[in-house]
Amino acid sequence: MRVWRDNWLLFTIVALVLCVATILLPQLRLLSASVIGDGGSFSMVHRGSGLEPVPEMSDQFQTEAVDKGNALKVTRGGGFALDISRMDRQTLRLSAAERIGTTDDGNGHLSLQLGGSSLAVTQQAPRGLFNRTAPDPLSASQEPDGSVVLKHAANAYLTFNDPGTRLTISNYIDFVTGNETVKATLNSLFISLSATLIAALIGVSLAYVVARFDVMGTNGIVFFATMASVSPPFLGAYSWRLLLGRNGVITNGLGVDFSIVGIHGVIWVIAWLVFPVIFLLSYSAFRGLDASHVEAAESLGANPAKARFSVEIPLAMPGIITGLYLATMAALSDFGTPRIIGLDLNVLPVLIYTSFLSEAGRNPALAATGSVVLVAISSLFLMAQQIYLAKRGFSVVSSRAIDRRPLSTTGQICALGFAGLVLFFAFVPHMTVLVTSFMEWRVGLPRFAFTLSNYTNMLESGLTPAWVTLSLGIAGTAVAFALGLGIAFVLVRKRYAVLAPVLSVTVMMPYVIPGTVLGIGLIMMFNEAPLQLTGTWFILALAYVIRNLPFTVKASEAALRQVHPALDEAAISLGARPLRVFLTVTAPLMLAGAVTGATLTFLHIVTELSSTIVLYRPPWKPMTAVIFENTLVDADFGVSAAQTILLMMIIYVPLYLVVRYGQSRRIENA
């Protein structure tokens, strides 16, 4: 068998099976949940004032009063008809053209059989606050004439539910006609596009200035932007609210009647959250320009301004567009910011989360439908980006790096001022948290009194979340990276027919799946034996690996393309088998270029919020979940601030090490 002889083919098949099971199937599961509806239900309330239908709680069935207050007729397409009339305050008679069957399993689960379908009957009865007796239970008895007599509690709501399932697009119809859902969708689109626009204005112009002019401290600016790009996602919202909320430190201090809470605040905070990615990609695009392209324009008489808009920006466009796309995606799928600073603002990720995880308004079908819509919007953005890149799919291979233009003193001051201002805004949240972590917190608000108690409390209450975060970060990075390396190798070097393209598409899918949606999909998929993973450390690790796989595969592919195939073949010709070639030659060579990628994966994992908040269960509760919850519940933020500082150390120390030492031993490749 070829499969057994070719280790890589075996790996490809195993990787494909794993990816399909953990990426594709949960999404299909979500999709199917969005097109499956239950068999419908109807409700009525039976009080002293009479028997009334409750149309808000009826679906598929029509209930109409025949004798107002005394009798109802229930119908549904397909010939179903049921008559219900009151006998006394707690008794109803149910009759139909045919005989009605009843079953009672003794545990209070009562059901009726009628017209080929089964109806589960439940009652909900009010109970006084200090009442010591329970409502009367529900019971049904068969009458000789085929009707059923139903006894229930006083003043009860009775719900008849058909547990059958059917294929339906009604969830989608509800989605596009519902006030809340349409608003949430429009809000999401508006926020993501306008935040990206603001971030693009800041990010692209700063990138241009820093890339093309000889600005002092360029490395520092780029490093700070990199730091900002891996900030914990909820940090900004909380800090800005603390400063500029109606009761914020600054608004109170200045006595102004202003609040950042609302859609404008969400846009503002998200713009600062996503600007670094636009800046970094635009910066490298501008740095990647070939000097001769610009010189050619200049030799033909273009002044710098003309060359900028006719040559430099168009040539850098693929990089800028990629940055814009990533920013839009981040903005679209951000859960933390709108949840914290939006107050009553509804956006898709929050809608999905709350309709999946809430006590009574729980609506998995709505969550699934919202998820599908969100993934569809993301996919449209991706398609737009791909179409743009395909049309203008050139890559500028820089043969001679462009020289930075010198700046006059005034120019230098302006450029530094601009960069300083941008970085100041980007780091306002970090500074806020640092300062407030040393402040005393009372009833959810900071007081101007220095204290270390937040840190001592953090140490006392245990560092378990830090360990959970670290273990997930390290294990997730290792697995995502090993898989990423292997898959990239298969995609770049092996290119198996059918398998490789399918693997490639599957592995890239999480690119368009927001964290909330991914989490819900995983719960739907892995909540039952034998694949019961919910509530374990593994499901978090799995989510993190999946979410980072597109990134690690792309990074490894890039690294692999730098490794000339002859380097592999040299080892093969000397007698090394494929796996050995990979382990002793290819992987070490890729690794050198890919450590940065691994670090970023680690940083993504330890700051991941949107899938964490859906998936975590104790005792596996990562720091992001702890901090986020504390910002919402009435807990004091002090300890959370201390934890955020710890999280930032977990993030920024490795980042600094990689930036400082990662590039020092550059390996020339063949």
Next chain:
Amino acid sequence: MSRYLALAAAAMGAAMLVPATASAADLVVYTSHGETTSSPILDAFKQAHPDINVTIVRGGTGEVVERLRAEAGNPTADVLWGGPTQTFEENAALFQAYESATDADMVTVDPNHIWHPYTVLLQPIIVSTKRVSADDMPKTQDDLVTAKWKELGSLIIPDPAKSGTGYTILSALSGDKGWEFVGNLAKDARIAPGSDDAFNAVRDGEAAVGWINEDLGAKWKAEGLPIEVIYPSDAVTGQVDAQAIVAGAPHLDEAKAFIDFLGSKASHEVVRDATIRRSARADVTPPTVLPELGSLNIVSPVDPRPVVVARFQEFLSK
């Protein structure tokens, strides 16, 4: 290759065992009580039972119940602590009965012994003094139905679909004043995704007026925050807060010990003194800063939750 696979499998297997062993000595409590409300009790419990290590998972009532539902059959939690009694009744299948000796000492009791009363929690009106002048203070629930609130920063209502407190308030008010009243309330109101969001919004002045759990309101008032807490003269909504043992709890003995402790007179004195809540024990007097129950018209939920959620949804989509 097979060697590597075997190694990987062994490593996976070893790692799988970790969660099971790590939780062996723990009692896992899901709670909707905040840090300030829960830690005095937890400290007292730790003193009484130093051998039991309590792990706390916090979330809104809706969130923690949903976790329980998702975990049904394979629960990690032992106790759900917090949430109105209705929540426990609606989700009775998620919990198991336990007849605690302390149940008899309470002002109310679950005849099925699923839930065990903890506190009586009223929801007076909270007003932001940043937004509302003394002349405009509401005195009754009826006063909340006027157009002026929209100009001042709106009334904020916790979504009953996502908040147990929101449900209690709306169900009780609809029972007392009818659904039309609730419809009028909802007309110009902002809807918060959780009760804490609603409370904090009024505290910070993001919204003008809302309701608050009385213990938190008393604490905030004592801290001098810019709020006013008002017990409306026509009706005050209230709920009984409870706890229950999760069905299939992995640490049943510890869970029973916790339930018994939460019902004890000692812990209810802590409840009264440290958290400013009305104990559900008949023999514990209410905190001095709170008004006597007898002086108030207490209304409690009437319509069940799905009805309230569905009806409220109807108002919102109008």
Next chain:
Amino acid sequence: MPDILTNPGRPQGCEVAIESVSKAYGPLTVLRDVTMTIQPGEFFTLLGPSGCGKTTLLRAIAGFHPINSGKIAFDGKDVSRLAPWDRNIGFVFQNYALWPNKTIFDNVAYGLKLRKVPKADIAKRVRNALQQVQLKNVEDRYPSEMSGGMQQRIAMARALVIDPPLLLLDEPMSNLDARLRVSLRQELRDLQQRIGVTAIYVTHDQEEALELSDRIAVMHGGVVEQLSRPEDIYARPQTRFVAEFVGDANFLEGRVAEGRFHLEDGRSLQLAEPGEAGPATLFIRPERLRLVEAGQGQLDATVSDIRYVGRSWVHKLALGEALHVWAEAPVKLNIGETFGLGFEAATLLRAA
């Protein structure tokens, strides 16, 4: 092949038999029914322009590309289905393919470690191999610290240290500058002769091929145009492609009749070996064309252009309106002068 590993004496070069080998990438055929046998110890060159299939053939011998049909045998043993890592060959890459993250020692020792050679022996053999390619005390350095020529030698040492019976070289000198190339050529040839390894060398540089090889196969469009000793390739090309690709050439179209070669304009000239009658192309190298006084040769021609190429002058001689030949002379002639041409060294190429 344990004997190779343990045997302190060097193994003999192996015979490589290529039988009817074809290879296609989809619709594109790159090797068509190629057959050749390379003798043990031979220095054999595959010569041709890019795209002629020479590298594909070399890589097929190495096993990097599976072949569609045919057979490749080393010393009579069919290796067509053998994985490349089991073929025990030395391969030198165009870009050397030294692993940039490994020291020179680790690069060279790689094949020995795979063969589980004892540690002490590895050090000795690596040192020997580096000595063979004239390198000393470079073991601890990294490839990026070495010049192109040194990298090329290290690549050679890495391929040879495992004592392969067959050494495959894929344009190993194409990245070097002209002077270095010339000096390395001789070294390579000496080394190969000393070791006795069979070498198959791919190049598009005809000079290199002529100087190095025992035999050359000139390839074009996936087929072998001619397989001969270098002197035959140069002096007696069998096809116009070979004649054109190797060295400079004059071609005159015409036909053979009555023992003479008739140009298209009617003039004719006497040949030493006219052969059969029929259409033919007359071929002569510029340096073999004899220049005599006007009227003394077989045809007269007038100098119309002159190019200086260093060692001599090359003159364009017009035979008529659109007909000219190039002739090399040690002295510079004058434009406009007329000379007689002697075609004694010419040969005839006939369409296949």
